[in-house]
Amino acid sequence: MSIRGRKIRNNNNNNNNESTVKSSASSSIMRATSAQSRTMSTLLFTLGPAVLLLVLLRPMPMSIDQEVNTLVSQETRLMPTKLPSPVVVNADNTNLIHQKKTEEEKVTAEDDEDDDDEDDDDESTEDDKANKDEDDKVNKNQDPTATLSTFHTDPILRYLEKELSNNQNFQIQDSKVYQQANCIVPDDQEFCPSPDSDDAWRLRTPGFLIIGAKKAGTTSFWQSLTQHPDIVGASRKEILFFTQVQFDFAKYTKMVDERLAQRMTELLDDKLVDSDLFQHYANASAFQIRVAPSRADLVTNFPRKTLRNRPNAVSLDATPEYLFNFPTSIKAIMCTCPWVKIIIILRNPTDRVWSHYNFLQHVRTNNGKPPINMSFEEFILKDAKTMSTLDISSFQKTEGKDEQALSEEDIVEAWFEYKQEFPEGPLGRSMYALQIHQWFKELRRIGREPKNAVRIVRLEDLKRGGKKAAQILNELADWVLPNDKHNATSPIEYLDAFRHGMKTNYTKLGSPQLSQDTKDILDRLYAPHNELLARLLGDDRWRYSRDDTDEQPLVWPANKGREGNTVFERTSIDQKGPCASR
Numbered sequence: 346m347s348i349r350g351r352k353i354r355n356n357n358n359n360n361n362n363e364s365t366v367k368s369s370a371s372s373s374i375m376r377a378t379s380a381q382s383r384t385m386s387t388l389l390f391t392l393g394p395a396v397l398l399l400v401l402l403r404p405m406p407m408s409i410d411q412e413v414n415t416l417v418s419q420e421t422r423l424m425p426t427k428l429p430s431p432v433v434v435n436a437d438n439t440n441l442i443h444q445k446k447t448e449e450e451k452v453t454a455e456d457d458e459d460d461d462d463e464d465d466d467d468e469s470t471e472d473d474k475a476n477k478d479e480d481d482k483v484n485k486n487q488d489p490t491a492t493l494s495t496f497h498t499d500p501i502l503r504y505l506e507k508e509l510s511n512n513q514n515f516q517i518q519d520s521k522v523y524q525q526a527n528c529i530v531p532d533d534q535e536f537c538p539s540p541d542s543d544d545a546w547r548l549r550t551p552g553f554l555i556i557g558a559k560k561a562g563t564t565s566f567w568q569s570l571t572q573h574p575d576i577v578g579a580s581r582k583e584i585l586f587f588t589q590v591q592f593d594f595a596k597y598t599k600m601v602d603e604r605l606a607q608r609m610t611e612l613l614d615d616k617l618v619d620s621d622l623f624q625h626y627a628n629a630s631a632f633q634i635r636v637a638p639s640r641a642d643l644v645t646n647f648p649r650k651t652l653r654n655r656p657n658a659v660s661l662d663a664t665p666e667y668l669f670n671f672p673t674s675i676k677a678i679m680c681t682c683p684w685v686k687i688i689i690i691l692r693n694p695t696d697r698v699w700s701h702y703n704f705l706q707h708v709r710t711n712n713g714k715p716p717i718n719m720s721f722e723e724f725i726l727k728d729a730k731t732m733s734t735l736d737i738s739s740f741q742k743t744e745g746k747d748e749q750a751l752s753e754e755d756i757v758e759a760w761f762e763y764k765q766e767f768p769e770g771p772l773g774r775s776m777y778a779l780q781i782h783q784w785f786k787e788l789r790r791i792g793r794e795p796k797n798a799v800r801i802v803r804l805e806d807l808k809r810g811g812k813k814a815a816q817i818l819n820e821l822a823d824w825v826l827p828n829d830k831h832n833a834t835s836p837i838e839y840l841d842a843f844r845h846g847m848k849t850n851y852t853k854l855g856s857p858q859l860s861q862d863t864k865d866i867l868d869r870l871y872a873p874h875n876e877l878l879a880r881l882l883g884d885d886r887w888r889y890s891r892d893d894t895d896e897q898p899l900v901w902p903a904n905k906g907r908e909g910n911t912v913f914e915r916t917s918i919d920q921k922g923p924c925a926s927r
C-alpha cells in the first residue's frame with residue numbers, strides 16, 4: 346500500500362467509508378474510545394443531576410490573588426498548563442519551544458528528585474509566600490502610573506524592525522513546507538487535505554475565520570456576516586476550536602507518539618520508505634500530529650449535512666483568541682484547513698485594552714465578584730510586570746541583551762510563557778504588528794500570499810457607519826463567498842446587523858473614565874508598535890494616530906485583485922498541495 350494509500354475520499358452514498366480504511370490499531374483505539382464514551386454517557390446520565398448539584402453547591406472561596414491569576418474568561422479556563430514534549434524537531438523549528446520546555450522540565454524533575462526532604466519543601470513554600478507578600482506590599486506602595494511610564498518593549502520592537510527589514514520574510518517560501526503543514530488525524534488515517542475535495546473534511550472545517558482582535562467588535566462582525574444565507578456560522582461564536590485544548594494535546598500526544606514510532610519502524614523494516622522520506626514524515630508529523638483535531642469536535646461545530654446540501658455555503662468560525670494564540674493556533678489552522686480565509690478586525694490599541702478591562706470588570710464569577718478586582722492601572726501594571734519578568738527571553742530590556750534583537754525562537758517562547766502567566770494578556774493583545782507578522786510569516790511558509798489570504802479592517806471605520814462602512818462589510822462578504830452569490834444580502838443589511846450586533850457596551854456601564862495620563866502612557870507605549878503595523882501593512886494610515894483626521898475607511902490590502910475571490914484560493918495549493926509529491 347502506498348504511504349498515503351489510505352487517504353479518505355468521501356462518497357455521497359457512503360459516509361462510513363472512513364471506517365473501512367482504519368488500521369486495526371486505530372480501530373481498537375476508536376473502539377476503546379467509544380466504549381469509554383458510552384460508559385461516560387451512562388454514568389453522566391445516572392449521576393448527572395447529583396454531580397451537577399454538588400458542583401453548584403460547592404463553595405468557591407477565591408483569594409483576590411487567585412482571581413487575578415486565573416482571570417476567568419472562557420479562554421483562560423481552557424488554557425492547558427503545558428505543551429507536550431516533542432518527538433522530532435521540524436525543519437522550520439516549529440517545536441523548538443516544546444523541546445526547550447522539556448529540557449527545563451527535566452531539570453526541574455531532577456531538582457525535585459534530589460530534594461526529598463519534606464521540611465525543605467515546606468520552607469521553600471513559606472519562603473515563596475514571604476516573597477510574594479513582600480512583592481504584594483511593594484506593588485501596593487507603587488504608583489502604577491509612574492511605574493508604567495518606564496515600561497517599554499524594545500526587544501519586541503527590535504525583533505520586528507529586523508524582521509521587517511529582512512526581505513526574505515516577504516518571499517513566499519517553497520511549497521515543501523506546505524507539505525509539512527500536513528495533518529494526520531488522530532484515528533490514524535493519513536490525511537491529505539485539499540480545497541477541491543468534496544470530502545467530509547472540507548465540509549467540517551471553516552471556510553473563513555475571524556481571528557480577532559478580542560474587544561474589537563468581533564461579535565458584531567460575526568452577526569453582520571452571518572446575515573448572508575450562505576454564510577453558516579459554527580455552532581456558536583468563539584468555538585475556540587484551534588486553541589490548544591480543543592486539540593486535546595494531553596490525550597493524543599502519548600498515544601500518537603507511540604503509534605508514530607511503531608509505524609515508522611514498520612515502514613522502514615518493510616522498506617516501504619527510504620530514509621529521506623522517513624525523515625520527511627517524521628518532521629511533518631512531529632508537530633502536526635499534535636494539532637490534529639478530534640473528529641467529534643469538527644462534526645459538532647460544522648455540521649456536514651447542512652453544508653453538503655448547500656454547495657455555495659461557506660462556514661465561519663469567529664474566535665478572537667486565535668490572533669493572540671500564536672504559534673499554536675496558526676499551526677493548527679494551517680494543518681487543518683490551509684486554504685482558509687482570514688479576517689482581522691482591529692481597534693485603537695489603547696481603547697482595546699480599556700475595553701478589555703471593563704469587560705472583565707463587568708463579568709461576574711461564581712462568587713459574584715468580577716474576575717479582576719483592581720484598578721485599570723493596577724491591571725496593566727501587573728501585565729507589564731509579567732512581560733518584564735519572563736526569564737529567558739524577557740520582553741524587557743536586560744543587561745547585555747539590550748542591543749540584540751530577539752530571535753523568532755525567543756519571541757515564540759516568551760509569548761508562550763506570557764500567555765501562561767497572564768492569559769488575558771491585555772497589553773500584548775494590542776501589539777498587533779507582532780501578532781499579524783507571525784500569521785503572515787506562517788502563511789508564506791505554506792506558500793500563500795497574505796494579500797490573498799487575509800483582510801484587515803478597523804472597528805472605528807465600521808462604527809462610523811454610513812455608506813462606506815456598509816461597503817466594507819459587503820466587500821468582505823463578497824470576498825468569502827463563492828462567485829455570484831453575494832447579492833442575497835444588501836450592504837445596508839450587513840451594516841444594520843453590525844450595529845445591532847453589539848451586545849453590551851461595557852465601557853459605558855458605570856466604569857470610571859480612563860484617565861488622560863494613563864491613556865497617554867499607553868498611547869506612547871503603542872506608538873512604535875503602530876508604526877511597525879503601518880510598515881507591515883504598507884500604509885501610514887494604520888498608525889492609529891489620535892490626530893488622524895483622515896476618515897477614509899481602511900481595508901487591507903488596499904490593492905487587491907479578484908484573485909482571492911473564490912471560496913478557496915486555488916493557486917499554489919492545487920498544484921503543489923501536500924499530496925502532490927506523494
Ligand SMILES: Nc1ncnc2c1ncn2[C@@H]1O[C@H](COP(=O)(O)OS(=O)(=O)O)[C@@H](OP(=O)(O)O)[C@H]1O
Nearest residue numbers: 559560561562563564565700843844847850851852
Ligand atoms: N456596532 C458597534 N459599534 C460600536 N462599538 C461596537 C460595535 N460592536 C461592538 N462594539 C464594541 O466592541 C467591543 C466588543 O468587542 P467584541 O465583540 O470583539 O468582544 S469579544 O472579544 O467578543 O468579547 C465593545 O467595546 P466597549 O464597549 O468599548 O467595551 C463594544 O462596544
